[in-house]
Amino acid sequence: MTSRLSTDKDEGLLRTYVRSEIVVFYKTKDEFGGLSNMASGYPLRINRVRILTAEALYQACRFPHMPDVQREIIGQYSPMTAKMKSKPHRKDSRPDWDDVRYKVMRWCLRVKLAQNYEEFGRLLLATRDRPIVEQSRKDDYWGAKLADETGATLIGQNVLGRLLMELREKLKDDTEGALKTVLPLSLPDFLLLGRPIETVRAGGAGNDRMPQPALF
Numbered sequence: 001m002t003s004r005l006s007t008d009k010d011e012g013l014l015r016t017y018v019r020s021e022i023v024v025f026y027k028t029k030d031e032f033g034g035l036s037n038m039a040s041g042y043p044l045r046i047n048r049v050r051i052l053t054a055e056a057l058y059q060a061c062r063f064p065h066m067p068d069v070q071r072e073i074i075g076q077y078s079p080m081t082a083k084m085k086s087k088p089h090r091k092d093s094r095p096d097w098d099d100v101r102y103k104v105m106r107w108c109l110r111v112k113l114a115q116n117y118e119e120f121g122r123l124l125l126a127t128r129d130r131p132i133v134e135q136s137r138k139d140d141y142w143g144a145k146l147a148d149e150t151g152a153t154l155i156g157q158n159v160l161g162r163l164l165m166e167l168r169e170k171l172k173d174d175t176e177g178a179l180k181t182v183l184p185l186s187l188p189d190f191l192l193l194g195r196p197i198e199t200v201r202a203g204g205a206g207n208d209r210m211p212q213p214a215l216f
């Protein structure tokens with residue numbers, strides 16, 4: 001599975017999923033909504049900076065050269081607003097963004113697991129061996145869209161779901177807790193607020209819902 005995801009060569013390859021055979025999440029309140037990057041309750045800490053959701057972290061990674069934009073993104077309470085704050089700057093995303101975004105997403109999911117090992121791990125393992133799919137209205141790159149109005153079938157590249165499945169398989173073998181440590185990606189300028197992103201370790205993030213803006 002890693003090789004399928006290790007390049008965007010298969011970009012455009014749409015997969016078809018039958019709803020009754022998969023774990024699908026659409027809203028964060030769904031049974032498996034915690035798998036969404038928009039889900040709250042899985043706080044992160046990078047270089048001692050608290051970040052409320054994987055979505056905010058992912059969006060901030062677009063702009064290593066723009067710390068003020070990163071600060072604005074991770075300063076939002078709402079993950080959707082964090083995503084919206086990145087939108088006006090998208091054209092200024094790091095120049096290799098389209099090539100590296102799936103690697104960044106894989107790293108964000110690793111961080112989410114490392115720092116929320118019990119809760120997120122339990123949710124991942126509860127999907128057992130089923131395909132995981134994020135249902136989306138518009139985005140059939142990260143997720144999959146309804147094939148028709150019955151909703152019985154979804155079609156998309158489902159890159160996020162495939163990364164989650166990849167992580168689930170690693171977690172099944174993680175008897176030593178190796179996934180509680182996450183090395184930084186070896187990308188040029190992998191920065192947060194002007195500093196190189198350091199190794200991420202379990203603990204540290206806390207789950208006290210302290211608002212990120214309080215840190216600024």
Ligand SMILES: Nc1nc(O)c(N)c(N[C@@H]2O[C@H](COP(=O)(O)O)[C@@H](O)[C@H]2O)n1
Pocket residue numbers: 036037038055058083134139142160
């Ligand atoms: N707009 C929107 N609404 C939701 O409810 C979503 N779950 C998403 N998808 C997430 O957006 C992220 C990708 O953002 P880019 O389009 O690459 O900037 C990723 O976390 C998707 O899962 N989008």
